[in-house]
Amino acid sequence: MSLEAKNVCTKPLNLIDRIKKKAENHEVIVVCLRCDQEFNVQDIDSQKNYLSHLLKEHRMVISDVDHIGHFQKYNQYWKERFSQRNIDDFCFKINTNSAQDDKGDVESFFLLCDDLPEDKTLREKLNIFKLEKALAQQESERNDKNYFRDCLFCGQQIGNNRLNILQHLSESHNFTVGNADNLVYFDEFYQKLNQRIALNKCLFCEKIFYNKQTMKEHMRKKQHKSINPNNREFDKFYIINYLEYSKYWQEIKHERDTEENRIHNQERNPSLEDWNDPVQTYCCLFCDESFEDETEIVDHMNLGHKFDLKSTQFLSFYNQIKLINYIRRQVFLKNCFICSQKFDSNEELLKHLEADDHIKEFPNMDLWDQPEYYFSTFEDDNLLCLLDDNGYNKDESKIKVIPEDIRIEIRKELLESLKDLDIN
Amino acid sequence: MADSAAPAERTGRDGFKSGFGGDRGGRGGRGGRGGRGGRGGRGGARGGMGRGGKDESKGWQPVTKLGRLVKEGKINSLEEIYLFSLPIKEAEIVDRFIDPSVLKDEVLKIKPVQKQTQAGQRTRFKAIVAVGDHNGHVGLGVKVSKEVATAIRGAIILAKLSIMPVRRGYWGNKIGAPHTVPCKVTGKCGSVTVRLIPAPRGTGLVCAPVPKKLLTMAGIQDCWTCSRGSTGTLGNFAKATYAAIANTFSYLTPDLWKETVFQKTPYQEYSDFLQNFEKKSNIKA
Numbered sequence: 001m002s003l004e005a006k007n008v009c010t011k012p013l014n015l016i017d018r019i020k021k022k023a024e025n026h027e028v029i030v031v032c033l034r035c036d037q038e039f040n041v042q043d044i045d046s047q048k049n050y051l052s053h054l055l056k057e058h059r060m061v062i063s064d065v066d067h068i069g070h071f072q073k074y075n076q077y078w079k080e081r082f083s084q085r086n087i088d089d090f091c092f093k094i095n096t097n098s099a100q101d102d103k104g105d106v107e108s109f110f111l112l113c114d115d116l117p118e119d120k121t122l123r124e125k126l127n128i129f130k131l132e133k134a135l136a137q138q139e140s141e142r143n144d145k146n147y148f149r150d151c152l153f154c155g156q157q158i159g160n161n162r163l164n165i166l167q168h169l170s171e172s173h174n175f176t177v178g179n180a181d182n183l184v185y186f187d188e189f190y191q192k193l194n195q196r197i198a199l200n201k202c203l204f205c206e207k208i209f210y211n212k213q214t215m216k217e218h219m220r221k222k223q224h225k226s227i228n229p230n231n232r233e234f235d236k237f238y239i240i241n242y243l244e245y246s247k248y249w250q251e252i253k254h255e256r257d258t259e260e261n262r263i264h265n266q267e268r269n270p271s272l273e274d275w276n277d278p279v280q281t282y283c284c285l286f287c288d289e290s291f292e293d294e295t296e297i298v299d300h301m302n303l304g305h306k307f308d309l310k311s312t313q314f315l316s317f318y319n320q321i322k323l324i325n326y327i328r329r330q331v332f333l334k335n336c337f338i339c340s341q342k343f344d345s346n347e348e349l350l351k352h353l354e355a356d357d358h359i360k361e362f363p364n365m366d367l368w369d370q371p372e373y374y375f376s377t378f379e380d381d382n383l384l385c386l387l388d389d390n391g392y393n394k395d396e397s398k399i400k401v402i403p404e405d406i407r408i409e410i411r412k413e414l415l416e417s418l419k420d421l422d423i424n
Numbered sequence: 425m426a427d428s429a430a431p432a433e434r435t436g437r438d439g440f441k442s443g444f445g446g447d448r449g450g451r452g453g454r455g456g457r458g459g460r461g462g463r464g465g466r467g468g469a470r471g472g473m474g475r476g477g478k479d480e481s482k483g484w485q486p487v488t489k490l491g492r493l494v495k496e497g498k499i500n501s502l503e504e505i506y507l508f509s510l511p512i513k514e515a516e517i518v519d520r521f522i523d524p525s526v527l528k529d530e531v532l533k534i535k536p537v538q539k540q541t542q543a544g545q546r547t548r549f550k551a552i553v554a555v556g557d558h559n560g561h562v563g564l565g566v567k568v569s570k571e572v573a574t575a576i577r578g579a580i581i582l583a584k585l586s587i588m589p590v591r592r593g594y595w596g597n598k599i600g601a602p603h604t605v606p607c608k609v610t611g612k613c614g615s616v617t618v619r620l621i622p623a624p625r626g627t628g629l630v631c632a633p634v635p636k637k638l639l640t641m642a643g644i645q646d647c648w649t650c651s652r653g654s655t656g657t658l659g660n661f662a663k664a665t666y667a668a669i670a671n672t673f674s675y676l677t678p679d680l681w682k683e684t685v686f687q688k689t690p691y692q693e694y695s696d697f698l699q700n701f702e703k704k705s706n707i708k709a
Contacts, residue, residue, distance in 0.1 A: 124545060131536050131547070138572070142531065179573035239572055243536070243547045252570055255546075279656060280632055317621060321648065374624050384630050389608065389619055389650045401622040403593040403606030403677045408503050417498040418508060421489050 013332070015283045015378045030075040033082060034058040041071055060091070063113035067245045069126030077122060078112065090116060114246075127245040134242050138184040149190055152197055153216070162186045175225045182238055189237040193227075204228050280382045285327055286350055294386050305350070307359050309386075316393035319369065324384060326368035328377040337363050484516045494520055502561070506589050515584040522557050522587075529555040529580050530637055533658050534572055551575035552662055555583040556641025563587035564638070564666045566659065590642040591672040595624040603645040607675050611668030614660035616653035618668045623648050634658055635665040642669050 028042045030050065035057070039050040047065070054060045068074050081090060091110035097103075114120040141147075141162060148159035153173045158165045162180055169175040183189065193203065200209045204224030209215040219225055227234055232248075235241045240249045281290045282297040286305050291297040301307045312320050330337040334349050338358040343349040353359040376384060486492045491514045493499050502521045505512060512518065518527070532552040539546045548568050553576060556562040565583030569575035593606030604622045611618050618635060623646040629636045631649035639647055655661045 128536060128538075128547075135534055135536070139531075139534070179571075181573040181576050182571055239549075240570065243549075243570065244545075255570065317648070317650075371624070375627055376630055379628075381630070382632070385632065385649050385651055387650060389621060399595075401593050401595055401604070401607060402598050403591060403679060404602040405679075406591065406673075408507055410507070411500075411504075414499065414504055417493050418510075421493075421510065 013378045015380050028072055030072055031079060033060065033075065033079050047071065060110045060112065063111060068123060069130035069245065074122065074126060123245055131242040134184045134239055138239060141186050152193055177227055178238065182240060184239045185237055282382050286331055305359060306354065313388050313390060316395040317387060317389040318399060319395060320387045321384060322373035323368050325373040325377045328381065332377065486514060488513050491517055503589065512585055515581045518584040518587055522561060526557050527555055528641065529553055529583065531576055532634060532637060532662055537568060549575045551579040552659060553579035553583050554638050554641055555580065555587065558641060559643045560590050561587050562590055562638060562642040562669055564662055588670045589673055590644065590669055592644060593622060595622055604647055605644060605672055606677055609668050609671040609675060611664045611666065611671060613663035613667060614657060616651065616655055616657065616660045616664040618664040619650040620668050621648040621650065634661050638662060638665045638669065
């Protein structure tokens with residue numbers, strides 16, 4: 001049965017289109033800690049609005065708001081906790097006008113700060129969240145091969161990566177801002193520098209000059225070809241500042257890189273070690289569902305489609321690969337993989353498979369035992385990595401794999417030179 | 425990303441010493457290059473030797489005996505070092521044999537790690553870097569530091585020290601260049617086991633992104649993988665793949681059965697020659 005002639009796929013297929021992207025929550029609405037009023041905290045000004053409301057209406061202060069990694073989550077957490085217990089259990093009370101000479105009334109304010117251990121752990125966790133986000137951003141910047149910008153000083157267009165821009169600045173203009181790997185949110189950073197230069201402002205001492213020429217002369221003569229280290233505005237662009245929420249880079253610089261004792265070097269925080277990286281998604285063979293866990297997908301196919309992936313384990317690994325690729329191809333072409341009947345839509349195909357119980361049958365070996373099914377139907381089919389290789393299977397004896405030759409001559413001169421090296 | 429710390433490019437990077445008023449991005453972090461984050465006994469201890477030859481004008485000053493031999497040109501290729509299982513402790517040795525422009529490096533992951541100290545939590549960056557020449561050599565390095573750039577630099581050096589030869593093979597017929605693994609090999613690290621299975625030409629690398637990068641750097645073009653365990657832990661996943669790739673040369677395939685089963689070791693075989701040479705040189709001196 002040569003279906004191949006009619007069912008030719010000419011372009012590479014990808015499963016990634018099927019994976020539904022999780023909707024990202026971009027709302028930055030917070031509900032006030034003490035009342036039920038809602039506030040928008042998207043930018044600094046609206047955040048200040050909310051904080052002033054807290055101060056005036058509820059006499060509450062949150063210390064070090066700038067150091068909180070994710071303000072919305074912080075707010076949400078404490079709102080829940082306040083509903084469970086009395087506010088006095090969490091906040092410190094500050095009494096003003098409490099000295100004898102003060103004429104005003106005694107007013108008490110509540111302070112929520114990280115002297116409370118619970119608050120401290122929460123802030124640390126949120127900081128890790130912020131750090132991870134910054135690292136992800138840095139990774140995308142590192143791998144970005146299409147980044148082109150004009151040089152700050154000579155106007156030449158440089159690309160394709162931020163690394164080239166920094167190299168050009170350091171080589172041609174002697175201007176350094178640090179190693180590219182230490183920077184994050186590079187685009188914003190570059191724009192800021194551009195803005196300053198447009199204003200004819202020296203980047204180091206921040207004096208404004210009449211025109212660009214004098215500014216360049218000043219920077220060259222005074223060797224101000226770098227950024228002001230004390231300017232906190234640039235802190236967010238250096239990833240070292242994200243390490244610990246309460247420390248700036250100057251403090252961290254003075255700390256040691258690694259501890260002295262090398263004996264017990266395991267990180268004591270297992271939760272960070274097991275932290276999951278971009279997890280692989282597995283797509284179901286028959287429908288459009290995708291899962292991140294391998295047991296979930298096997299269960300889904302078992303319960304949802306009555307297809308048991310484990311039942312194919314008696315086959316050799318190579319045959320399992322062929323079978324999966326065959327099924328993928330037939331489902332893509334909307335054919336039944338047992339009887340090769342054509343359908344117009346995936347729903348009809350699924351109905352047919354379940355109704356006729358074809359899904360439990362095993363397809364005829366001639367149909368799928370073809371060398372073309374060695375090649376993955378979908379370029380990024382992760383399901384193929386889940387197949388069990390249960391050791392040697394006699395079907396595999398037909399397959400020949402030849403290792404490459406390794407031939408190395410032992411030269412006498414080499415032996416002489418190695419004589420001193422105390423081997424053997 | 426040809427971002428290797430070769431001598432030629434180092435001068436460019438040194439220019440970055442004065443970022444924030446002279447302190448940022450410098451070479452300060454290099455001093456504490458301890459055993460932390462190294463490959464842990466895979467092919468010998470690391471980091472014990474000091475770094476000689478930072479002075480650019482003099483070039484590389486080798487510190488180890490092997491380094492001296494390599495500088496003098498007594499050793500022709502990395503394969504000769506592998507033959508005698510000599511530990512490589514200087515990254516410049518690798519630079520001599522594999523051109524730095526050919527040896528590509530890639531950062532697999534930068535992740536924050538925390539350690540509990542008396543003064544509270546201490547967070548640092550851990551960089552996992554893979555190097556390879558896409559033609560038979562691959563290495564993996566892990567380094568922790570408070571600055572990302574230092575961690576990456578250190579990891580590249582450790583990766584170069586851990587460079588391993590990769591044996592490849594052919595599927596079906598022996599035409600052209602080898603493209604797949606020579607046999608089914610397994611590697612394990614932590615709870616992750618990775619199994620590499622030979623594949624026909626054109627299959628490509630059917631695996632997760634992490635092992636894919638390592639396998640492409642090794643020069644393997646077609647391969648199926650079978651991974652088990654918590655593959656989310658990228659460090660273990662990468663190490664398990666590296667172990668599997670390293671096992672390609674550990675596996676005794678039938679074509680090697682004939683070779684050196686009952687042969688004398690080279691030292692025994694050439695011992696007379698060596699003895700004579702020594703005697704002769706003693707007489708001459």
